Amino acid sequence: MWKRRSVLATGAALSIGTGLSSVGAGASEADVDELPDPDRNPGPNEDWPSHRGGPGHARYIADGHEFEGGELEAAWSVEGAGAGTVAVADETVYTPTDDGVVALDATDGTVRWENTDIDAGMPSVAGETVYLSGNEVIALDRSDGTVRWETEFDSEEEIVWQTVAYGGVYAVADGTLYALEADDGSVRWKKESVGSDDDDEYEFFTAPAAANGVIYSVTGAGLIALDPETGAEVWQKGTIGSQPDTVYATSEAVAYAADGSAEWPLRDAQTGEFVAVGYGFREIAFGEEIHVGGGSDHGYGGGSIRGDEYSWRLDVLYTYGQAVISRETVFAYLTRNAGPPNPEWRDYDEHLVALNKYDGSVKWALSKDDAPVGSVRAISGETIYVDHDGDLVALREETDTDDQPDESDENADTDGENDEGDDQRDGEDDSDAGEDDSDNDPTDNDGGTDSDDGESVDDDDGDVVNGTAGNGDAGNETNAGNETNAENDTDADNVPGFTTGGGLLGGALGLEWLRRKAGVDESTGVNEPSE
Template structure:
């Protein structure tokens, strides 16, 4: 896959005009050639990264789409661990990044143990790229992945709002007070900005407006929407690659999603604008009033007629099921749609799914399995990564994994310990010394055997797992991630879910004067930490309730 060489293009220079529109003062022909080569689906937004959910909505395109994700068996899912949280999730290199009422935390994906915590910043929506974790809010904040120390912070000082952000192609792209900014990932400096953009219709009419969506990245470009249309920009220069040629009004404070094949812009009202990601041609206006999700094949979401799928090309993925007025933003992983349904307060009549985690076939919407909240600690999906589903269960982040059978665990123990003992028992030295080793450390290993350590099972590292809530006012249990796109003029404060008030020491001041929290190795200090409980069966359900009760005490 082609590497992204940002510096080589930046060397041509990009200047900001007095009107705020980016203008190129040098190397114009090189920039034009670059635009002619875009969009290009072979250009990875973050080359070298191989993560399912490195950004708070999955990837740089914010589509909540895992192309080659794990296929989960609902009957064997169980809770591996849980911890208090109040925002979205990113997962990279077996570390889970999220926020609590107290700040930003990094957790071990295997067991939820606290790796580090920074209580000095008020931010949300983590994105992991390179050696940094980038979070949004009123400002963009970049933290060091290793210790959580602040590396830089933007200075937008917004009067109205700041959008969600995306990190791709060596840049951080965000809209503040209607202006689209491209920030350098290393230090947060502004590489280019656009205060507005012009939509030109096929009739030659033009209309200029400011940006009202966040940004999404895919295909070597950055996508963003104005009040009148959607655009694709070269991320290194801000040059327009394509633009909407059919203006319309009604895009206000909404999100944008992008994959290799499609770009989806939310608009006021039930209809969304679906574009061909390569050409910018508007292909469809799918009716989705809640929880849009985008894959390379289809748009998923709910409306007044049901919950269903709209094909990007053709009609192979068109289907609808009778689940109206239910809310949940899905994750599309491989061939399956995973979604949490919750009946809206205005829904009259019985519905099949309420407070239920459902797996649907992506092609026809047929049910694969379901799990009720009465039987398991489930909720809106925060992330899917590796072999883990992360869900929000009443303010707790719960890691769900498939149960490991006792027989499988025994087999693992055999592989890690029994084989060694068998080799020792079959020692052909003939001296009858059990556990004697042929290598130089034989005596030490024999001593370990005597202590009973030789056959100890290797826990290993669990696969990491990589969500968001729908854009609905009716969802009282789940914080609205779509509304997180725009902070408005509020103070950007996070929720009031419990945080770690333990003995976390403070570290040295960073260069910008921010004091950051040092690592806290005491896993008991993780707020709300509980051991996993089984998801199915009466006994497992009772165990979950018991442990939930025990988990509530340490946080007081």
């Protein structure tokens, strides 16, 4: 039930100290009247420091790489790590696996550490700590994966996700919103419920999001914005008739699902007033101007957050794809979702597509038959991380061959091409694809439960976290159930630009891809989103 008639409980801040050192501009003792503040950065400054991108979880990168041309190749892959949500910071990739949680070198996929005692997902990175959610919120040391602290909520349900921002960690457990100190997990404040105009008390039921100097969540009384340091109410707007479990935010808008349908009301991030309706199958992505989604009879498309300047639809009804908006481009892996069979609607089925975010025109499309593409787990620097049949694959733009020997040169090594293949068989990648040229400047902060990761609900993007359906990201991560042929074949080593990650088993992807390209084996397809 949403209503709770108990007295509003707001715990006093127990230890506001070192945890506030990373708060953005204008931070510590901000007056509620001065919030929301779009100039206040929730931190950290990475492209994808948390599940679903950043602390706003809107899968939006303001100044990301454009990936012109769509000539992508696999730099590395790690078997069995594709279904979970992903965070990337300081040249390291953090993701849950079937066995626990792993930290991978972003350059070549080698394992930096693995903790097999953790059953959690939806990673967020800030400072020297990785935060995850499952039955509890867990903080791990970034250097070695050891546990720094863990909550004792003893929650009856999975925690959908934690949001790390403003020096704190925010999560909803059994209807109570907790603000924890990032350094030690002590309770900064908590709210069991909030009041409304009808004099009732309503508990929280959405995992929080952070932007504009506030924490956003939803109760039975509507969308609410709270001061991150004190929990004081900034504003509360609207009424709802459903029980969404996720909320997304940017400096421009806040969105949550409406009535269990494909409609997502977008409200002004500063005032909470209604501005637009987005459409998406279990989730949408949006930035400062455009919202994007699909999977229903509205088709796959985008529109303006304010006004009607932009509005477009692809002719691919009932097609789903967790989108990422990066600068001027929408990236999404499109798959059939539902609806009657119709070849005309199957354009771009099992394709990674890049669309102009303003008009929906296709910049490029890459088929699963031609490359190891899949649902987008993260984009960081010059790398797109995807789930390809349960494997986490790092895709990068093909590198030039200027460093190869000139065949016209009498002194050129005529065996150069063979040497390259030998290097790959030895686990070495002489191409630039093995290097991470991305700009990994810290720019960012959704599973325990990203609906996209299969952690509480996540899949991906619907990232199903912990197998719980309903989170916006929950449906995409279920691709982990797709099995690939584990048989070893030396031909796999000859896939251009392909280097398997060390530490975990990482071999089946190359063989499977080669078989598909050679027409030996039929595409196994991708599980339908179960978000």
